[in-house]
Amino acid sequence: MSNGPDILVSEIFHSIQGESTFAGWTCAFIRLAGCGHGCRFCDTTYAEALGQTMTVRAALEQAMAFGAACIEVTGGEPLLQPGSYPLLEALCDRCPHVLLETGGFLPVDRVDPRVRIILDVKAPSSGVAEENCLDNLPLALRSPSRFEFKFVLASREDYLWAREFISAHRLAGSCTILFGAVFGKLELQRLAEWILEDRLPVRMQLQLHKYIWPPETRGV
Numbered sequence: 001m002s003n004g005p006d007i008l009v010s011e012i013f014h015s016i017q018g019e020s021t022f023a024g025w026t027c028a029f030i031r032l033a034g035c036g037h038g039c040r041f042c043d044t045t046y047a048e049a050l051g052q053t054m055t056v057r058a059a060l061e062q063a064m065a066f067g068a069a070c071i072e073v074t075g076g077e078p079l080l081q082p083g084s085y086p087l088l089e090a091l092c093d094r095c096p097h098v099l100l101e102t103g104g105f106l107p108v109d110r111v112d113p114r115v116r117i118i119l120d121v122k123a124p125s126s127g128v129a130e131e132n133c134l135d136n137l138p139l140a141l142r143s144p145s146r147f148e149f150k151f152v153l154a155s156r157e158d159y160l161w162a163r164e165f166i167s168a169h170r171l172a173g174s175c176t177i178l179f180g181a182v183f184g185k186l187e188l189q190r191l192a193e194w195i196l197e198d199r200l201p202v203r204m205q206l207q208l209h210k211y212i213w214p215p216e217t218r219g220v
């Protein structure tokens, strides 16, 4: 491959995948810099800094060298950088399990179809629920195996909103739906009890890395 375009990289590291159906796998992460969406509970605000300029090829080689079971491109918001598309494509040529974590406010229709897309749906307490890109839903419903919808909830109101969202958009039964709690804001036991009470067809998840390492640790 050529060196590809330049991308701005916040960090590249090797860790345990913490949030998705791949949780628990070894994973090489490429965290692209920049977002600006301003979610209230953002836990990667440090990725707003400019980051290091690298070619797609250099980032790919560095990530592949870890020999991890999967590779995830995350952020910040990766899709704000045009270089994220050739990066994902090149990763798919080399690795069978490529994940993209995106904030859900941009269209994902140009992402390589081999990528597993973990798509955030922002709940009201994030302050940006009005900006969820609903145009992504028809694409996800047409090819559900490519998508995981991720809700991170901070309150009962968020939970009820998310329950209504998955019902109104008929997501249940087709796509993987992940429900988790904003770390330190909503007790996991309460969330588990609500899910059980409602018999919701969602997969509850923890932010695994925040239990393995101190929650504020970077590069894990």
Ligand code: SF4
Residues within 6 Å of the ligand: 035, 036, 037, 038, 039, 041, 042, 043, 044, 045, 075, 076, 077, 102, 103
């Ligand atoms: S979209 Fe993600 S990276 Fe951007 S502000 Fe929201 S939580 Fe943070």
